[in-house]
Amino acid sequence: MSDGRRADARRNYAHILAVAEEEVATHGSGASLEQIARTANVGSATVRRHFPTRRALLEAVSAKRIAALCARAVELTGEDDSRKALLTWLDEVVSYSVSARGLAAALAYDGPTHENSCSAAIEEAGDPLLRRAARDGVVAPETTVADLITLIVGIVLATEHYPDPAARADRLFRLAVAGLSPRDDHRSP
Structure with a gap:
């Protein structure tokens, strides 16, 4: 039975x-x-x-998308241009987070006493991309995947009620990557 x-x-x-x-x-x-x-x-x-908990619900709903983002990070790890590989992956995290309502909330940091399987999986998957980019000198060495995911979550949550949240989130993410000061090397994010 x-x-x-x-x-x-x-x-x-x-x-x-x-x-x-x-x-x-x-x-x-x-x-x-x-x-x-x-x-x-x-x-x-x-x-x-x-x-x-609501977190458990959001994590379960987001599990397939998180798995796809993790698989994509693995695919991009072998790319020649470590900056481009990292930014391609982060662009996809932004796009997924905008299109999958609830994903940004599932990735949000709840503090040190709460386990967050979505963020943990994303951080583990993105770490090789970030470490390689830092080793190549194209990302500040003190940057963490948690920092980047927090930035993305903030952007996505701040733009979710705009008429075109995807375009607004993309614009803000690119601004964050480029920085506020104009540069001579104008590398596009």
């Missing part, structure tokens, strides 16, 4: 997750757990059993 219950629980989880993905896509990180329960035709206690 327990195998049937486990299979049923897995199906129930998959159904709730599918509903949660739609709700987060529509309403962002503020998606209602109660609405998810109603739409999934389960009690709110069932939703909370699977997703005890």
